[in-house]
Amino acid sequence: MFVLRSFGKHSAVLKGVAAATLIGLALACTAAQAETDRLLGLILPIKAEKPFKIGVTVVHLNDDFYKGIVYGIEDEAKRSNVQVVQVSVAGGYGNVREQFAQLDAFKTIGVQVAVLAPAAYDGFDPIIQSLKAAGIKVASVGIPVNSKNVDFGVLQDDRSIGAVLADQICKSGPGQKIVATVPGPAGAEWARLRYVAFTDESKKCPSMKVIPGAFGGGLGLQEGMTQTSDILLRDPDVNFIYTPEISLGMGAAQAVKQQNRKVQVISSAMVREAAPLLKDGQILAVVSEPGIIMGRLIVQYAIREMEGKPMPNLQPASAQGLAYPHFDVPSRLITRENVDSHPFNIYEIPPADWQMPAVQ
Incomplete structure (x- = not known):
């Protein structure tokens, strides 16, 4: 805490300096709080030391859940020295062939991390194996996939x-x-x-x-x-x-x-x-279902995976029947009593002025 004392004719100047310092500290604390708030304190945000490319494929973009995931990935990537080079959409649950083709296309556009929200639980292991053989890391987001070859996932329980x-x-x-x-x-x-x-x-x-x-x-x-x-x-x-x-x-x-x-x-x-x-x-x-936070965490864990850094809070493979390490984002129950205070913009709904990236 700063204590202001009188120093004669320099008092006003010193008070101004101290006040400016306090304001600077307050702004720094506010910025740090904002950084924490966007991730709810679940992980400390870092930036990639070396840029890398992410490709994303989701089931559809008909609801806020998947839009939130895409927004979270895209916005966090911009903040973190990471490039999202492609967002693909399967078109609906069960459209696994479409998603296989999208994942396969990641090999030709320089993707280093493939992010998958699968159109079905089973059947993806062969294509995931082929991505891994091509040197591409694979992350699952939002919903689980039945494959032991996934590097990590950010899901919900x-x-x-x-x-x-x-x-x-x-x-x-x-x-x-x-x-x-x-x-x-x-x-x-x-x-x-x-x-x-x-x-x-x-x-x-x-x-x-x-x-x-x-x-x-x-x-x-x-x-x-x-x-x-x-x-x-x-x-x-x-x-x-x-x-x-x-x-x-x-x-x-x-x-x-x-x-x-x-x-x-x-x-x-x-x-x-x-x-x-x-x-x-x-x-x-x-x-x-905090899709925005899931998307942000995918980017943060991808940075750590690419740079060989610790992956905090991941549950081990085999936890809850999954064959790969994953983090379950805590959910929040919304009722009549707390709906007016629910932070939609942090949890699940992208800003009104956000432009959906070009999808394939």
């Missing part, structure tokens, strides 16, 4: 998401909870893990009864509306709907409203459009 959602319904109040489920697309490992954990956790709650659902269909509002409408027509006792992600959840909420039922939806992957539905009780809770 899908089992925890499912369990937290079940617990939230259990604690929602007195009375019987009859929960219908819209499990999500077939072949999506993240959806399966969430559903299994949700149903397992529900067994610990005597007031909960979960009606099994069938995997299938795609994602989106219309899919959620269609499946939920059928459920509500079949079962008049349902008072909760589980969906594994928010586009299905928003569609489910719309179906509930159309049928004028007292049913609450619970889901994952927060979007701004869900905020009013949380406030009026149509949606009970949503788990935030």
Whole structure:
């Protein structure tokens, strides 16, 4: 702490110098805090000593989750002396051939780190092996992939998401909870893990009864509306709907409203459009899926991987059934009580003026 004393005619000057020093320190602390805030203190940000190139391929860009990942990677790369040379899009879950071709193309454009959000859990090991043989490091982001040849991943704990959602319904109040489920697309490992954990956790709650659902269909509002409408027509006792992600959840909420039922939806992957539905009780809770932070962490871990530096906080291979080291970004449960204070711009939604990079 600075103490200002009187030094005659030089006092004002000295006070000015001390004040300037205090302001400089305050600004430095604010800048350091901002650096920490963008990564939530999960890792200390560093810059690459030598620039390198990253290629990215994601499932689609239809929602804020994958847009957030791409934005996080791109923005963190600019801050960190790293170049994103290509962003590719598979076009949807199950489009593995398209993604194989995109990964293969990385070999010809000088990519040194390939970042993969896979369109399916299985089948990627041969192409990942070929990338490794070409000297390219491979990172998985957002959702898991079944390959022991991945160098590292930045993911989220899908089992925890499912369990937290079940617990939230259990604690929602007195009375019987009859929960219908819209499990999500077939072949999506993240959806399966969430559903299994949700149903397992529900067994610990005597007031909960979960009606099994069938995997299938795609994602989106219309899919959620269609499946939920059928459920509500079949079962008049349902008072909760589980969906594994928010586009299905928003569609489910719309179906509930159309049928004028007292049913609450619970889901994952927060979007701004869900905020009013949380406030009026149509949606009970949503788990935030911080795609922006995942993208930033991918770049930070890629720098450390390229430079042979320590990789802090990675869980070892075999943890949670995965065959490669990974970091699970902590999730945040969004409810009516905290939705107004949720920092969308840090967690999952890119700035309004952000321009999506050219994709292939």
